[in-house]
Amino acid sequence: MDRSNLPSYGEQLDLSLRAVREVEIDGIQMGVLSNGTPYLTMRGLAIMCGVAPSVIQGIAANWPAERLKPRGRKIDASLTAQGYNSDQLVIKTKGNGGEVHAYTDAVCMSILEYYALDASQPNSEVARNNYRILARDSFRRFIYQRTGYSEASSLASLQVFQQRLQLNDQIPANFFSIFREMADLTFHLANSSFQLDAHSIPDISVGIHWGKYWSANNLAEQYGERIKFPHNYPDNFPQSQGNQKEAWIYPILSLGIFRNWLQSTYVRTHLAPYLTKKVGEGALPAPKAEQILIAVQRPSLPGQ
Structure with a gap:
């Protein structure tokens, strides 16, 4: 996987988890962490949402301030509804090919939901289609099937x-x-x-x-x-x-x-x-x- 332009968020590596599956399908980078949690990378999530990677990077890097703004409040409400209680949106860890920035299933679905249902953007139909796919098939099953994780x-x-x-x-x-x-x-x-x-x-x-x-x-x-x-x-x-x-x-x-x-x-x-x-x-x-x-x-x- 291409990690040449991965952002730095300032948090420490979480070495209690590792990326044990890493694949790229149609340009979407995805994988599974060692505890079985599926994830997308920043670029993978950006493609699913129909936005530039810098948009996802900005949300994650500035999350303490972002969650107080209209966009962040909607995403935060969705995260809360899923029982997500971390102060970070991304897990920074290690994979087979180097450093990995993992956006887990709850984070991906909350951000994708915002861009599918609430945001006004030129590519909103991309987000809506992907949101329908994942809502129908479940994010976990979607990633497991494509990474071959059993x-x-x-x-x-x-x-x-x-x-x-x-x-x-x-x-x-x-x-x-x-x-x-x-x-x-x-x-x-x-x-x-x-x-x-x-x-x-x-x-x-x-x-x-x-x-x-x-x-x-x-x-x-x-x-x-x-x-x-x-x-x-x-x-x-x-x-x-x-x-x-x-x-x-x-x-x-x-x-x-x-x-x-x-x-x-x-x-x-x-x-x-x-x-x-x-x-x-x-x-x-x-x-x-x-x-x-x-x-x-x-x-x-x-x-x-």
């Missing part, structure tokens, strides 16, 4: 991820585990409708490829030997039955090498074939594979 499947996978984290949180101090160190990648998978279950365990794929790299490059000579350590699965996983399962854990001194390998080798070389396989198995909707590959790319610092 609340139920994402929540189920996140619950599995959380269970496994809690079951495997006692790694010896001088070692690290593949499962815990690839948590960022697993989080992106879970939030992209990837079905985390007993049949789709991405850390096994990462562990196999990293183990081959470890052995091929004789890393034990430089960092020390890896060791097997108990690894636990949720009770509803078949892997939890029978003998205690074990997984390799690696010397903490090699953690930097692993993190670099994960991004430079696994994500770039091995992740796409793994996702293609999971699409074939039904663990992942086909359109999501490309979205995941984009989402897991790390930004580069200027000059690097």
Whole structure:
């Protein structure tokens, strides 16, 4: 998404939320926050309202004063009716591609309602048409469908991820585990409708490829030997039955090498074939594979 002209409102980043879905359809930027709240960006909301982005920016940037004016009073009344009680109209947070300025469903519907029903403007019919669409289909469903966000499947996978984290949180101090160190990648998978279950365990794929790299490059000579350590699965996983399962854990001194390998080798070389396989198995909707590959790319610092 193009964020080159995003405004600065002066508020701090809200890192308790993240944009876990970000798409642009017909020029309208939209997404879903990590708590399931759908949003439009400033430009997306402006297009829906049939106004210039600077108009939306002005309302949000000057909201304390704006809400006392005729336009602001109408928007504020609509927000109050929806139970919205924040002093800000925009949530400034982080997404996969950088900073995001999110106008949530309540804010979007209140501003769109004003431009559809109360404002006198040349493009008011645009706002009225979009308001009818969203009032009929619901803003949340509208964004979920267009971003491919599945609340139920994402929540189920996140619950599995959380269970496994809690079951495997006692790694010896001088070692690290593949499962815990690839948590960022697993989080992106879970939030992209990837079905985390007993049949789709991405850390096994990462562990196999990293183990081959470890052995091929004789890393034990430089960092020390890896060791097997108990690894636990949720009770509803078949892997939890029978003998205690074990997984390799690696010397903490090699953690930097692993993190670099994960991004430079696994994500770039091995992740796409793994996702293609999971699409074939039904663990992942086909359109999501490309979205995941984009989402897991790390930004580069200027000059690097």
